[in-house]
Amino acid sequence: MDLSDRARRRIALAAWVVVLFLLLPGFVTLPVALNDSRFMQLPQGSLSLRHFEALLTDSGWHQSFLDSFTIALAAMAIACAFGTFCALGVWRLGGRIAAVVLVIAMTPMILPPVVSALAMYRVWVQLDLYDSWAGVVIAHAIIALPYVVTTVSTSLALLDARLEQAARSLGATPWRAAIDVLLPNIRGGVISGAVFAFIISWDEIVVTLFISTRAVYTLPRRMWDGIRENVDPTVAAVAVVLMAITILGVAIVMIHSRLRRARPKG
Structure with a gap:
């Protein structure tokens, strides 16, 4: 592997790190949406789809x-x-x-x-x-x-x-x-x-x-x-x-x- 290939791989890796850094906070909403509580928090016990059901049934x-x-x-x-x-x-x-x-x-x-x-x-x-x-x-x-x-x-x-x-x-x-x-x-x-x-x-x-x-x-x-x-x-x-x-x-x-x-x- 020559120097140019290594440089491209490093640039690609850095780009993916930046992308993940920007996207990961947004994915926190997934466990919050799956919590079984009436309040917005991370799951404390079992997971639930109750909030997605509320979304589907609420006109x-x-x-x-x-x-x-x-x-x-x-x-x-x-x-x-x-x-x-x-x-x-x-x-x-x-x-x-x-x-x-x-x-x-x-x-x-x-x-x-x-x-x-x-x-x-x-x-x-x-x-x-x-x-x-x-x-x-x-x-x-x-x-x-x-x-x-x-x-x-x-x-x-x-x-x-x-x-x-x-x-x-x-x-x-x-x-x-x-x-x-x-x-x-x-x-x-x-x-x-x-x-x-x-x-x-x-x-x-x-x-x-x-x-x-x-x-x-x-x-x-x-x-x-x-x-x-x-x-x-x-x-x-x-x-x-x-x-x-x-x-x-x-x-x-x-x-x-x-x-x-x-x-x-x-």
Whole structure:
């Protein structure tokens, strides 16, 4: 084994150590979810699935899952539409105006969540959007917008501008050139932005606490109330389910990526 192989193995080992260091605290929720107590603690005796049963039978948790999923899908669609065309506009404009627009688009990512939440609370009350589905969806879309702009702008930076020029020279309108030429070539950036937007909306809690009370009860809010009000161990069961879904999704993506690389070309 030469020196380069040893270096790669050491780097891989160090990477796995860091990954385990970051992931192991999260896996503590598994034994907590399996405890037989009404309180959130590590198992003292026998293991139990009572908290997973409570999760499966409680309609409140089911509704919160559905609310979060629906809101995340809607916010993702809005953020993708506006973020993609914002990035396209900035890419076409260039110069100082584009830089100003890009800074404004990045503002929700730069500002602390509490500041954004306070601002949205005041505006949403005036617009009669407080504690409404439309208000929560719009707020989540605004928060997710910068991530879509970032990923799409990165894809556009790697795109040859002559592709659009060629389409325009053949008679395509700016709209048609964007739909038929630009979007297919930046599909990866749009998909990445959509994934980020969905995750940001699904995980959002600070802004949701400020702009809603009981009419919109997302999963993070229910988990927050479960910890703050009665320390419900069902929250640990929810965390385990979410981690399992995440691990399954990552595994599917990795397997699909390996199968694509292994597929013979041509």
